[in-house]
Amino acid sequence: MQSTSDEVLIGRIANGDRLAMQVLYARHHVRVFRFVVRLVRDESTAEDLISEVFLEVWRQAGRFEGRSAVSTWMLAIARFKALSALRRRPDEEFNDESAAAVEDDADDPETALEKKDKSTLIRECLAGLSAQHREIVDLVYYHDKSVEEVAAIVGIPESTVKTRMFYARKRLAELLKAAGIERGWP
Amino acid sequence: MNVVSKEERLEIEELLPWHATGTLSRRDAERVSQALAGDSELARSYELVREELAETIHLNETLGAPSARVMEKLFAAIDAEEARAPRRRHALDLTRRISDFLSQFTPRTLAWSAAVGAFAILAQAAIIAGVMLREDGSPAGPKLANATSHGSFAVVRFVPQATADEITKFLGAYKATLVEGPLKSSAGLYRLRLAESQLPPTEADRIIRQMQEKESRIVGFIAPASE
Numbered sequence: 001m002q003s004t005s006d007e008v009l010i011g012r013i014a015n016g017d018r019l020a021m022q023v024l025y026a027r028h029h030v031r032v033f034r035f036v037v038r039l040v041r042d043e044s045t046a047e048d049l050i051s052e053v054f055l056e057v058w059r060q061a062g063r064f065e066g067r068s069a070v071s072t073w074m075l076a077i078a079r080f081k082a083l084s085a086l087r088r089r090p091d092e093e094f095n096d097e098s099a100a101a102v103e104d105d106a107d108d109p110e111t112a113l114e115k116k117d118k119s120t121l122i123r124e125c126l127a128g129l130s131a132q133h134r135e136i137v138d139l140v141y142y143h144d145k146s147v148e149e150v151a152a153i154v155g156i157p158e159s160t161v162k163t164r165m166f167y168a169r170k171r172l173a174e175l176l177k178a179a180g181i182e183r184g185w186p
Numbered sequence: 187m188n189v190v191s192k193e194e195r196l197e198i199e200e201l202l203p204w205h206a207t208g209t210l211s212r213r214d215a216e217r218v219s220q221a222l223a224g225d226s227e228l229a230r231s232y233e234l235v236r237e238e239l240a241e242t243i244h245l246n247e248t249l250g251a252p253s254a255r256v257m258e259k260l261f262a263a264i265d266a267e268e269a270r271a272p273r274r275r276h277a278l279d280l281t282r283r284i285s286d287f288l289s290q291f292t293p294r295t296l297a298w299s300a301a302v303g304a305f306a307i308l309a310q311a312a313i314i315a316g317v318m319l320r321e322d323g324s325p326a327g328p329k330l331a332n333a334t335s336h337g338s339f340a341v342v343r344f345v346p347q348a349t350a351d352e353i354t355k356f357l358g359a360y361k362a363t364l365v366e367g368p369l370k371s372s373a374g375l376y377r378l379r380l381a382e383s384q385l386p387p388t389e390a391d392r393i394i395r396q397m398q399e400k401e402s403r404i405v406g407f408i409a410p411a412s413e
Binding site: 016018021022025029030033034037038043046047050051054055058059119122123126127137138140141142144145146147149162163165166169172173183184185 | 200204244259267
């Protein structure tokens, strides 16, 4: 049985259909939450924000123009909300990397590598990227967004999407090298 | 063996993450596949991309999900909005129905651009049909029934290839208006008002036959309907 498309759900939501809203929420809330929590690094804030995101979807459904996928539209709203929340926090800059990229402050890279497997270290370094790099890595690798869709969500040219992703990966390689993993790239 | 030039390698290198997730266009995907087959350095780089992809998914999947509190909060906010401004929603309901109707006939992008032009005409039809809000601001349900109960009617299903523009022209040429749909009893069927006055059955049949025969590029099915 074919499930109702997101576009149809949005049409129903614009009609005030709460059931359609529940279906859309059930379908997307986890991914939107994860996208936001990766940006703001705080679950409680992320929960507040996704409530705002879906309320915005409820309000704006009648204006959805279908130029992009519904999930792309929602991630763009989520991003806007997350960045607004980050701006209210003076201690968090969008371009700052986490100091806790590799948490074993006392250990040198070799010791850290011995203690943790490679997968764990890669995930720690992914978490340690700046928010700007985290968001593009997540949009591409986790949310399966194309170059065009990332450009629409982030509001940058497609060429910039490609170079930003390249530099995010390059930065990841540098963090991994500092953690004792030499990947031979770039 | 490395057969890809330095410039091309950099270009391909930038596309590898999207190649790994399968979100490249067919043309770019083929280009990347060919480059990977002929360049061991790129192939090695692609393995790193796949590693990053796997770990990013793993990382995100361990982030958990929001609590049930979020949904409760959301629907409480929605209830509060509806209690505050129910009228806006009913007005929106009409525009949405028209947009939904239009979007069924064309590829999505074409539908949305065509909908802009067609909207004004269909909105006018909707006003004629009396589905706008009453002056006192109460919902328009009963008025819709009154407004559509006089005249001569047909049920129609448009062919999927018909564009919004063609349908709009078709409606204009016959001075017909769409008053209801899609009908619950059958997906894709719409109620069409042929005339605001009650036509003799032979005249209504003639118009319907003409629509069926001459407008087959737009009309897939049409039959007389009672008031």
